[in-house]
Amino acid sequence: MDIGGTKTHLAVGTGGTSVTAERVVRSSSWRSGSAELDAAALRELTVRWLGDEALSWPTAVGAHGCDTTEQCDALAAALAQHFTGPLQVVNDAELMPPAMDVTDGIGVVCGTGSIATARDAEHRLVTAGGWGSLLGDEGSAAGLVREAVRAVLGSLDRGAPLDPLGEHLVRAFEVAAPTDLSPLMSSDNSAAAWGSRVPAVFAAADAGSDMAAAVIQEGGEQLAVLVDRLAARGIVRTHLVAGGTVIRTQRRLREAFVTTLRRNHPHLDVRILDRPPVLGALALASRPTPAGGLPPGPTPSGSSPAGDVPPTSSRTTPSPSTTLPLRTAHQEVIP
Numbered sequence: 001m002d003i004g005g006t007k008t009h010l011a012v013g014t015g016g017t018s019v020t021a022e023r024v025v026r027s028s029s030w031r032s033g034s035a036e037l038d039a040a041a042l043r044e045l046t047v048r049w050l051g052d053e054a055l056s057w058p059t060a061v062g063a064h065g066c067d068t069t070e071q072c073d074a075l076a077a078a079l080a081q082h083f084t085g086p087l088q089v090v091n092d093a094e095l096m097p098p099a100m101d102v103t104d105g106i107g108v109v110c111g112t113g114s115i116a117t118a119r120d121a122e123h124r125l126v127t128a129g130g131w132g133s134l135l136g137d138e139g140s141a142a143g144l145v146r147e148a149v150r151a152v153l154g155s156l157d158r159g160a161p162l163d164p165l166g167e168h169l170v171r172a173f174e175v176a177a178p179t180d181l182s183p184l185m186s187s188d189n190s191a192a193a194w195g196s197r198v199p200a201v202f203a204a205a206d207a208g209s210d211m212a213a214a215v216i217q218e219g220g221e222q223l224a225v226l227v228d229r230l231a232a233r234g235i236v237r238t239h240l241v242a243g244g245t246v247i248r249t250q251r252r253l254r255e256a257f258v259t260t261l262r263r264n265h266p267h268l269d270v271r272i273l274d275r276p277p278v279l280g281a282l283a284l285a286s287r288p289t290p291a292g293g294l295p296p297g298p299t300p301s302g303s304s305p306a307g308d309v310p311p312t313s314s315r316t317t318p319s320p321s322t323t324l325p326l327r328t329a330h331q332e333v334i335p
Contacts, residue, residue: 001042002278003027003063004092005112006192009278010045012054014286022278023049027064039078046083058086060284062095062277067115069124088284091125093117095280096241096273106227106237110253111244112195114140116226118235128229133191139223139253141195141246145169148201148215149181155211165204165212172200202250213252220256223247228264243273 002009008027013019023045030041042061046054061079066072066089076089093115097105108116114137115130133142152166156178166178173184185194204212227240240261247254258270 001059001061001063002092002095002276002281003031003061005064008045009276010049011276011278011282012050012057013279013282019276019279019282021050033065035074035078036081039075039082042079043082055083056085058285059083060088060090060281062090062092062281062284064092064113066091067125067127067130072125086285090284091115091117091127092277093127093243094119094125095277095284096243097239097280098283099243099273099275099277099280100241100271101283102239102241102271104237105239105241106230106235108223108226108240108242108247109244110139110223110242110247110257112141112191113137114143114223114226114244116230118230118237120235126230126233126235128226129223133194134189137191138226139219139246139257140191140244141198142191143222144201144215144219144246144253145194145197146185147219148204148212149185151211151215152178153182163204163211164207164209165201165215168200168204168207168209168212169197172197198246202252205252216250216252217256220253220258221260223253223257224260224264227261227268231265238267239269239271241271241273243277248272248274 001011004027006027007024008030009022009024011019011022013021025045030045031038032041043055059079061075063072063075066075072089072091076087079087079089091107093107093109094117096107096109097103106116106118108114113130113133116128118126120126129136129138131137133140133146137143148165149169152163152169155163155166162178169181170176170178173181175181175184201212201215205216242257247257254272261268261270
């Protein structure tokens with residue numbers, strides 16, 4: 001199960017390499033924020049779709065909002081009241097490495113929001129970022145829109161003429177003037193509402209806006225800083241897998257992110273996820289479950305010496321006998 005802030009992707013398969021059935025629902029249709037209520041809702045979704053026997057199957061869950069070991073453990077304990085098979089609960093960013101067949105790596109999500117994750121030598125979750133659209137989510141859809149509006153309003157304070165970025169944002173938010181952006185964003189300040197306007201930022205950059213290009217460049221650099229923060233806490237890895245609609249589809253942001261990582265962490269093998277993150281959950285479910293229900297920790301060679309998307313289109317649920325074709329893995333090369 002890949003539980004994102006916008007959608008929940010349920011899949012049945014073997015070993016993280018094949019999916020025999022899948023279903024996508026909006027997370028808001030069942031998620032309440034209570035571990036106990038969410039566990040009961042996931043049981044209902046599972047039984048209604050696959051029957052009671054599915055409750056005994058090995059299951060892995062990557063959940064947006066499970067940002068500490070304690071939060072992961074709380075959801076795992078609640079799920080264990082309903083699911084009888086081997087069970088693992090991790091942050092949704094932790095699905096990125098196993099989805100690309102990487103067993104020891106940093107996972108980064110950059111979609112509606114952003115976060116970087118890894119496990120320490122004691123298998124405890126370590127995160128950087130993920131503080132939400134008001135305070136963080138660097139480089140994400142919501143974060144880029146926030147910084148773009150700040151840049152436009154700052155230019156107005158300096159008496160500069162309206163940049164194309166401002167024109168694109170005015171159209172995207174359907175307001176009469178750029179001065180209307182602040183009250184509208186303050187009244188409707190959800191990450192989804194802000195993030196849905198991010199195409200305007202990239203369109204402005206493509207139209208020649210230096211201001212938009214600078215916002216995107218800084219967003220990519222700040223996203224890479226999350227990896228610096230993990231390193232400062234003793235999290236050093238040789239592999240990083242980044243996923244999410246924004247980082248996957250937007251070249252300018254991706255290049256800024258990867259270039260900064262290569263400058264600051266030249267040893268790091270950076271890959272961009274090219275497949276559904278739920279494959280990472282299937283890969284985790286196929287592995288032996290360690291004590292405590294946590295995923296396998298870092299190997300000695302990779303350990304430190306110290307120790308959203310915007311909503312997707314609807315998809316058709318295949319019958320359990322249907323095998324879904326998957327793309328071949330590849331590392332996206334950034335010139």
